[in-house]
Amino acid sequence: MGANMARRLKDCGFRMTAVYDVERRRAMALARELGCEAPRSLPKVTELADVIFTVVSDDAAMEEIFGRGEKSLLVGAEGRLFINCATVSPDAQSMAEDRALAAGAATLEACMASSLTQARDGSLYLMCGGPEEAMERARPLLEQLGKIVRHVGGTGEAARLKLVVNMVMNANTAALAEGLGLAAALGMNLTMVREVFAETGAASRVLQTDGEDMQNREHECYFSAAHAAKDSGLALRLARRVRLELPVATATKRQYDRMVKGGLGQLDKSGIAEVTFHDRGVVLHR
Amino acid sequence: MGANMARRLKDCGFRMTAVYDVERRRAMALARELGCEAPRSLPKVTELADVIFTVVSDDAAMEEIFGRGEKSLLVGAEGRLFINCATVSPDAQSMAEDRALAAGAATLEACMASSLTQARDGSLYLMCGGPEEAMERARPLLEQLGKIVRHVGGTGEAARLKLVVNMVMNANTAALAEGLGLAAALGMNLTMVREVFAETGAASRVLQTDGEDMQNREHECYFSAAHAAKDSGLALRLARRVRLELPVATATKRQYDRMVKGGLGQLDKSGIAEVTFHDRGVVLHR
Numbered sequence: 001m002g003a004n005m006a007r008r009l010k011d012c013g014f015r016m017t018a019v020y021d022v023e024r025r026r027a028m029a030l031a032r033e034l035g036c037e038a039p040r041s042l043p044k045v046t047e048l049a050d051v052i053f054t055v056v057s058d059d060a061a062m063e064e065i066f067g068r069g070e071k072s073l074l075v076g077a078e079g080r081l082f083i084n085c086a087t088v089s090p091d092a093q094s095m096a097e098d099r100a101l102a103a104g105a106a107t108l109e110a111c112m113a114s115s116l117t118q119a120r121d122g123s124l125y126l127m128c129g130g131p132e133e134a135m136e137r138a139r140p141l142l143e144q145l146g147k148i149v150r151h152v153g154g155t156g157e158a159a160r161l162k163l164v165v166n167m168v169m170n171a172n173t174a175a176l177a178e179g180l181g182l183a184a185a186l187g188m189n190l191t192m193v194r195e196v197f198a199e200t201g202a203a204s205r206v207l208q209t210d211g212e213d214m215q216n217r218e219h220e221c222y223f224s225a226a227h228a229a230k231d232s233g234l235a236l237r238l239a240r241r242v243r244l245e246l247p248v249a250t251a252t253k254r255q256y257d258r259m260v261k262g263g264l265g266q267l268d269k270s271g272i273a274e275v276t277f278h279d280r281g282v283v284l285h286r
Numbered sequence: 287m288g289a290n291m292a293r294r295l296k297d298c299g300f301r302m303t304a305v306y307d308v309e310r311r312r313a314m315a316l317a318r319e320l321g322c323e324a325p326r327s328l329p330k331v332t333e334l335a336d337v338i339f340t341v342v343s344d345d346a347a348m349e350e351i352f353g354r355g356e357k358s359l360l361v362g363a364e365g366r367l368f369i370n371c372a373t374v375s376p377d378a379q380s381m382a383e384d385r386a387l388a389a390g391a392a393t394l395e396a397c398m399a400s401s402l403t404q405a406r407d408g409s410l411y412l413m414c415g416g417p418e419e420a421m422e423r424a425r426p427l428l429e430q431l432g433k434i435v436r437h438v439g440g441t442g443e444a445a446r447l448k449l450v451v452n453m454v455m456n457a458n459t460a461a462l463a464e465g466l467g468l469a470a471a472l473g474m475n476l477t478m479v480r481e482v483f484a485e486t487g488a489a490s491r492v493l494q495t496d497g498e499d500m501q502n503r504e505h506e507c508y509f510s511a512a513h514a515a516k517d518s519g520l521a522l523r524l525a526r527r528v529r530l531e532l533p534v535a536t537a538t539k540r541q542y543d544r545m546v547k548g549g550l551g552q553l554d555k556s557g558i559a560e561v562t563f564h565d566r567g568v569v570l571h572r
Contacts, residue, residue: 113486125485148485152478161482164469169487171461171534178532179454182521185528186446192438196447199411199434200399201455201509204490235468242471244564246464247541248457251533278530 001112002055003030004119005085005145010034012122012144018048043075051141055085058230062092066099078104083138085110087166087227089234090156093129097155108134109155110142111162115222123147129158160238167235167249170228173206173269174252177276180214184277190215214273217280225272226265229256287398288341289316290405291371291431296320298408298430304334329361337427341371344516348378352385364390369424371396373452373513375520376442379415383441394420395441396428397448401508409433415444446524453521453535456514459492459555460538463562466500470563476501500559503566511558512551515542 002019003026010016016036021027024038031038039045042065045052052073056062062084065073073082082100084093084107097107108130118124126146128135135151142149152158179202183193194211197203213219232253239246258275259265267274274280288305289312296302302322307313310324317324325331328351331338338359342348348370351359359368368386370379370393383393394416404410412432414421421437428435438444465488469479480497483489499505518539525532544561545551553560560566 113482127482150482152482153474157474160472161469161474161479164465164472164474164479165482165486165488167468168461168465168483171464172458172488172490174534175454175457175461175538178457178535179450182453182525182528182530182532183447183450185530186450186524188439188443188447188450193447193450196399196413196436196438196451197454200451201491201495202451202458204458205487209487238472239468242468242564244468244471244562246468246562247537248460248534249464251537252461255533276530276532278528 001085001116001119002053004116005053005055006030006034008120008122008145009141014141014144018045020045042071042073046073046075046077046080049080051081051083051138053083053085056088057086059088059092062086062088062096066096068099074099074103074105080105081134081137082107083110083141084108085112087111087162087231088159090159090163090238093156093159097130106131106134106137107155108138109158110138110149111158113162113165118147119145126150127152127158127161129153129161130155163231163235163238166228166231167246167252169206170232170256170269171248171252172204173210173228174255174272174276175248176202176204176206176211177214177270177273180211181273181276181278184279210268210270213268213270214277217274219267219271219274221266221268223269224265225256225259225267225269228269228272229253229260229265232256287371287402287405288339290402291339291341292316292320294406294408294431295427300427300430304331306331328357328359332359332361332363332366335366337367337369337424339369339371342374343372345374345378348372348374348382352382354385360385360389360391366391367420367423368393369396369427370394371398373397373448373517374445376445376449376524379442379445383416392417392420392423393441394424395444396424396435397444399448399451404433405431412436413438413444413447415439415447416441449517449521449524452514452517453532453538455492456518456542456555457534457538458490459496459514460541460558460562461534462488462490462492462497463500463556463559466497467559467562467564470565496554496556499554499556500563503560505553505557505560507552507554509555510551511542511545511553511555514555514558515539515546515551518542 016034018037019030027038093109100107111127113125124146126149128151302320304323305316313324379395386393397413399411410432412435414437
């Protein structure tokens with residue numbers, strides 16, 4: 001993801017000074033491609049850039065890159081702007097902001113509701129959270145990355161909204177798998193069923209993106225089942241804090257957890273069909 | 287529903303000979319409007335018409351109108367075509383067909399995936415199940431009622447497909463209510479949230495039809511919560527027969543059951559927001 005964003009920004013005329021990845025070989029290959037440096041340490045990244053995009057996988061990684069020690073991105077960070085693009089918890093976004101402010105830097109969250117292809121061609125959907133000034137400073141870059149760039153509120157708000165979006169998307173995906181799974185078990189033609197779904201109240205965005213893949217068992221990963229489990233889990237944690245019961249999201253999360261436990265976490269979210277359809281031979285213990 | 291279908295067919299030049307309703311006053315008012323008869327008995331309806339549309343509320347009503355006794359539509363039914371438009375179980379459709387065949391009549395199921403307005407203006411979505419001959423005989427009438435008329439298979443197939451469609455629609459509706467309910471509890475602007483949903487993987491047909499109503503608590507009935515509970519229940523019964531577990535549909539059904547038990551069954555299906563949002567003051571026992 002980060003690599004495609006970097007490629008896109010370079011295409012748009014921005015100067016890329018450094019790239020970093022925990023797998024150093026990857027960073028070096030990308031640095032060669034982009035004609036920039038691939039520093040061995042995070043503080044060096046901060047030294048080389050005015051604006052730093054971060055795309056990490058979870059809260060633990062955010063904690064690490066925005067740590068308090070010598071290896072943190074925040075060493076020598078005065079005046080820098082960090083744009084955090086991973087879907088992590090609102091708390092992690094707030095933690096990063098607090099520590100960045102203490103270091104004289106600013107942060108903006110820019111959550112992406114799209115995938116690799118959209119990063120490469122600059123058609124991401126970006127939900128941003130953070131102070132107005134950070135938003136305005138980031139805007140020229142973000143507008144090259146996203147076809148829609150929306151400022152939804154203060155720090156943490158974009159993460160919260162993204163989690164709500166993904167919670168609903170995951171539930172719709174699980175519901176679609178159940179509908180197609182039942183139709184298959186009843187001997188129906190799934191191509192016809194999908195056409196009917198598309199014309200009726202069963203229509204959804206995930207029907208367009210995942211319906212055919214569920215039918216054909218093509219689960220190449222755009223958004224993994226493991227991520228779906230994580231995001232629905234984070235959303236449900238928010239719900240518990242406000243004492244809200246969400247039984248459909250809970251049932252959905254359980255299905256994605258089953259996939260992860262059964263070793264299917266790296267399949268695309270459409271792979272939920274594999275644990276729903278009953279002729280798919282995936283036997284998982286609950 | 288039946289009344290609007292009758293009005294539409296009359297507008298299209300078909301001769302309406304009789305209308306019937308368990309509430310006789312209703313039938314008489316409609317008969318006056320359409321200039322036809324309103325017989326006191328079902329056999330009289332059959333006597334007066336070549337093609338008879340039935341739109342009843344459940345399996346029990348199907349059992350009654352296609353009964354074996356003297357009060358049945360099947361008395362003197364030789365040569366008649368019955369077009370059954372209610373969403374009932376596949377078993378009820380097959381029962382009606384078997385008994386009609388024994389009486390020398392034919393049946394076709396024509397399940398509707400749309401509502402009152404569409405019936406009136408001839409833009410219904412019709413899924414039909416039954417023999418080819420019945421389909422061809424019904425087609426000139428159905429094409430005036432529906433913008434899409436689809437022959438999906440033999441008797442029972444349309445009912446099965448309609449139940450699968452409604453099961454997915456109901457689950458998407460429950461998921462939408464959970465997403466908006468969580469967003470509301472987190473203090474988000476729901477108009478903005480709905481806009482973001484519409485642009486992302488959370489988009490769905492029910493977002494378009496029910497999202498704003500959930501936000502504004504407008505639950506005027508197009509498709510009742512009681513019907514949603516019934517249809518999801520029938521779909522889950524089919525699933526049990528083929529030993530398929532559908533946890534999301536099950537959680538959805540439970541929510542609609544709670545509405546029915548709490549006296550909210552006559553609200554539109556969007557009313558599920560009333561039992562999901564936590565500030566709506568609807569206290570229901572589980």
